[in-house]
Amino acid sequence: MNIGKLSIKNIFHKPLYSLLSLISLAISIGLLIGIRQMDTSIRRHFENSTGKIDMIIGAKGSPLQLVLSSALHIDNPTGNIPYRQAKKIAKNPLIKSAVPISYGDNYKGYRIVGTTQGFAPLYNAELQKGRSVQKPMEVVLGHSVAEKLKLSIGDTFLSSHGLVEEGAHQHSEPLTVVGIYKPAYKVIDRLIITALESIWEVHHHGHHDNEHDKHEEHEEEGHEEDGHKEITSMLVSFRSPSAFLTLPRQINENTNMQAVLPKYEMERLFQYTGVGVQAITWLAYTVLVISCITIFISLFKMVKERAFDLALLRTYGASNLQLVKIVAYEGFLIGLIAWMVGVLLSQMGMYYIFEILQENFKQIDIQKFPWQEALQIGVLVLFMIMLSITMAIPPILKMNISNILSNEK
Amino acid sequence: MIHSQSITYRYPKKGDGFSFPDISLKNGEHLLVLGASGIGKTTLLHLIAGLLTPNTGSVFIEKTCLQTLKSKELDRFIGQNIGLVFQQNRAVTSLNVMENIKTRLFFSNVDYNHDEVSALLGQLNLEDCKDKKINELSVGQLQRLGIALAVVHRPKVILADEPTSSLDDKNCHSVLNLLLQQAEINNANLIVITHDHRIKPFFQKSIML
Numbered sequence: 001m002n003i004g005k006l007s008i009k010n011i012f013h014k015p016l017y018s019l020l021s022l023i024s025l026a027i028s029i030g031l032l033i034g035i036r037q038m039d040t041s042i043r044r045h046f047e048n049s050t051g052k053i054d055m056i057i058g059a060k061g062s063p064l065q066l067v068l069s070s071a072l073h074i075d076n077p078t079g080n081i082p083y084r085q086a087k088k089i090a091k092n093p094l095i096k097s098a099v100p101i102s103y104g105d106n107y108k109g110y111r112i113v114g115t116t117q118g119f120a121p122l123y124n125a126e127l128q129k130g131r132s133v134q135k136p137m138e139v140v141l142g143h144s145v146a147e148k149l150k151l152s153i154g155d156t157f158l159s160s161h162g163l164v165e166e167g168a169h170q171h172s173e174p175l176t177v178v179g180i181y182k183p184a185y186k187v188i189d190r191l192i193i194t195a196l197e198s199i200w201e202v203h204h205h206g207h208h209d210n211e212h213d214k215h216e217e218h219e220e221e222g223h224e225e226d227g228h229k230e231i232t233s234m235l236v237s238f239r240s241p242s243a244f245l246t247l248p249r250q251i252n253e254n255t256n257m258q259a260v261l262p263k264y265e266m267e268r269l270f271q272y273t274g275v276g277v278q279a280i281t282w283l284a285y286t287v288l289v290i291s292c293i294t295i296f297i298s299l300f301k302m303v304k305e306r307a308f309d310l311a312l313l314r315t316y317g318a319s320n321l322q323l324v325k326i327v328a329y330e331g332f333l334i335g336l337i338a339w340m341v342g343v344l345l346s347q348m349g350m351y352y353i354f355e356i357l358q359e360n361f362k363q364i365d366i367q368k369f370p371w372q373e374a375l376q377i378g379v380l381v382l383f384m385i386m387l388s389i390t391m392a393i394p395p396i397l398k399m400n401i402s403n404i405l406s407n408e409k
Numbered sequence: 410m411i412h413s414q415s416i417t418y419r420y421p422k423k424g425d426g427f428s429f430p431d432i433s434l435k436n437g438e439h440l441l442v443l444g445a446s447g448i449g450k451t452t453l454l455h456l457i458a459g460l461l462t463p464n465t466g467s468v469f470i471e472k473t474c475l476q477t478l479k480s481k482e483l484d485r486f487i488g489q490n491i492g493l494v495f496q497q498n499r500a501v502t503s504l505n506v507m508e509n510i511k512t513r514l515f516f517s518n519v520d521y522n523h524d525e526v527s528a529l530l531g532q533l534n535l536e537d538c539k540d541k542k543i544n545e546l547s548v549g550q551l552q553r554l555g556i557a558l559a560v561v562h563r564p565k566v567i568l569a570d571e572p573t574s575s576l577d578d579k580n581c582h583s584v585l586n587l588l589l590q591q592a593e594i595n596n597a598n599l600i601v602i603t604h605d606h607r608i609k610p611f612f613q614k615s616i617m618l
Contacts, residue, residue: 001511006504013503309501315460316516316558317488319481402455405495406570 003322007329010302017298022338024291029342029377031284034349036373039277041354043270046072049187050262051123054244057086057098057251058233063260064269070101070233071262073111073187076163077103080230081257089251090234094243097121100231102199105159105171110145112159112175112192114199120181122235123188129153130179136197140179142189153177159202171202200229288384295334296388299327303395310396311404323396328389335385339378410436411457411566411598416466418452426464429453430616434598439589441609442602444618450602453618454570457600459487470565488517492559492597494569494588500543500554507539509554510561517562526561532594533557533587552576552584560591567592569601573608585611 011018049072058066061078068075083100090098099118103111113119117132125142130153133140141151151157156174175194183189236259238244244261251259303310310323347369411434419426427449434440444450455461457468459475468475470490478486500509510530514521530536533553538546546554552572559567569588573581585601585608592599601608609615 001508001515006512009503009508306502308499309503312499312501313512313516314484315458315487315491315493316513317485317518318516319484322516402452402460405460405493406451406455 003325004329006326007333010326010330011333014298014302017294018334021291021294021298021334022341024287024294025335025338025381026341026345028284028287028291029339029381030345030349031280031287032377033343033370033374034346035277035280035284037346037350037370038353039273040370040373042273045187046266046269048185049073050266051186051188052237053122053235053262054238055236055248055259055261056233057081057089057236057257057259060256060258063258064265066233066258066260067262067265070235071187073103073113073191077232078258080232081234083229083231085255085257086231086234089255089257090236092243092247094239094247096237096239098237099235100196101233101235102196102231104163104199104232105161105202106163107157107159107175107192108149109164110142110149110190110192111163112139112194112199114194114196116196119193119235120188122237123184123186125181125184125186125188128180128182130177132179133193133195134178136195136201137173137175138178138198139175139192139194140181141177142191142193143181143183144189145192146177146180151177153179173202196229196231288381291338292381292384292388295331295385296391299331299388299392300395302330303327303392307395307399307404311399311401314399314401315405320397324393327392327396331385331389331392332382335381339381342377343374410434410469410471411600412469413457414466414469416453416456416463416468418449418456418461418463420452427452429456429618432457432600432616434600434614436598437593437596438614439592439599439612440601441612441615442600442618443604443606443609443615444602445604448618450604450618451570454568454600454602457566458491458493458568459483485518489519489562490565492562492564492567494555494559494567494572496571496574500551500558502543505540505542506535506546506554509543509558513558513561519562529557529561532590549580552580553587556584556587556591560595560597563595563597565597567595567597567599569599571603571605572601573605574603578607581605581607 050067051071053071056066056070058070058077059079059081065075066078069077080102086098086100089095097118099116099122101119102114105112120126120132120140127140128143130140141149146152155177157177158170158172158174161169161171175192175198181188181193236247238247248259248261251257313323314320411432413429413432415428415431417426417428429449432440442450442453452461456463459468459478462476470486473486475483475486500506501512504512510526511521527536530539533556535550535553535557538550538554541550543551543554559569567588572588573584576584588599588601589611591597601612
């Protein structure tokens with residue numbers, strides 16, 4: 001027998017009460033860790049994905065949709081814009097670089113982006129193997145794509161029309177892997193990069209197979225001339241901050257294209273989701289406080305109702321400190337188990353949620369287990385439990401053994 | 410061996426204090442303390458047991474004066490040298506019989522010896538309830554467990570507070586016999602305080618408060 005065992009016996013002496021404290025504490029810990037992990041995962045993902053993109057020029061429509069589709073690659077594009085018009089804007093001296101992108105195809109759910117050599121530097125992506133795209137129908141794979149699809153240099157595959165895996169029409173021209181990027185931990189990891197011409201070419205030939213695709217019919221009319229070619233959007237980075245104020249307005253007012261600032265749109269998005277995160281966080285803190293009160297009541301009840309037992313232990317030779325330890329270990333043990341169960345719950349929850357998310361957007365990566373946050377919450381719980389214990393022990397210290405033993409009934 | 414010298418005690422906020430006759434027992438000697446209710450019997454017992462500190466005077470067990478010990482040393486000394494038997498015996502309710510015995514030994518800093526404990530439980534007719542919970546015990550079993558918990562660590566002094574007042578004649582005799590037998594085995598002094606005159610014949614030495 002020892003102090004720890006006595007604490008455990010106390011916990012099992014009132015199993016339902018202990019279980020209540022444990023479950024409510026574990027749920028609040030799980031919620032706190034889970035919500036923070038999810039929030040940072042999504043936030044980091046979004047912030048990372050925009051890379052060095054200061055502005056996106058695309059077809060008119062929802063600005064958020066343009067950001068989601070062209071920067072994060074998780075939504076459908078707003079439409080196409082004429083390449084020539086976009087290039088004209090790119091000549092503005094305030095613009096450092098302007099990278100056209102064009103997309104609409106996928107391979108096993110991974111998006112194929114037609115672009116120029118300027119795309120990879122936006123995400124600081126470097127080649128790990130092979131070379132960059134030099135001819136149409138060559139592709140460089142993002143690191144995750146190569147890893148998940150087990151593709152290597154020299155492999156060929158057929159792309160499918162549409163942005164999701166289920167898209168039925170398969171194109172007939174094979175794409176050849178010529179390079180693989182190093183992990184950049186940004187959206188480029190999950191993209192297949194090719195030349196703009198590949199997209200145009202595929203859709204030009206594709207047209208003969210799908211007569212009913214009206215969009216492509218328009219495209220076909222002048223595809224040889226640069227002037228009539230279309231791109232989905234243009235990713236722009238500025239030379240000077242003053243461009244933030246002037247350029248978007250200029251484009252939005254004077255052309256039939258729209259210009260959006262991804263960082264601004266992202267901030268707006270977080271404001272919406274932030275309310276939900278805040279609400280869940282406060283709810284979790286409330287549950288945390290309630291469960292600590294439950295633990296306090298449980299410990300205090302033990303000290304009060306079982307004063308005779310404790311006095312008895314004192315006559316056995318137990319010191320005050322040992323009795324305090326019995327109570328404290330009980331609290332800490334429940335806290336520790338609850339923390340572990342909470343961490344487990346949060347990870348199971350995260351896994352489940354991201355499993356669902358993965359089906360819709362292949363791009364979002366779950367953030368690695370946030371040890372720092374889990375430990376922060378652990379420290380908070382430790383502090384709350386210490387407070388509960390501190391409030392529960394004064395009756396032990398004030399205990400008059402003689403009095404308790406002679407008033408036995 | 411136990412020896413007390415001119416001890417007095419006064420409860421805070423209560424009028425008159427108590428002053429107690431000196432007690433002096435050699436090894437193997439037992440004492441009966443008789444007195445009506447409210448005369449301070451339990452107070453005397455708790456003073457000897459070190460649970461209360463006298464205002465004046467001192468208590469010696471073997472050669473140790475309880476009043477010179479620091480609080481932590483006193484806790485340890487009580488745990489190792491004194492066994493208390495209560496009128497209505499209680500044990501720690503979250504533990505079973507055997508766990509109570511082991512807990513007692515743990516706090517008294519005495520190693521668990523399976524043979525000795527089994528022998529003791531045999532003498533007290535408790536071997537069948539080793540694994541029983543406290544609330545499953547009969548009144549008689551609980552009383553005998555109380556005695557077991559008071560003697561299992563081989564104390565120098567066994568102090569019993571009204572151990573028989575709620576018992577019928579037959580049980581009264583058996584409890585006293587057990588107490589005397591355990592005191593004998595452990596070579597301990599037994600001090601019983603009671604208002605129960607039935608047990609007078611069991612003791613050679615007695616004092617009246």
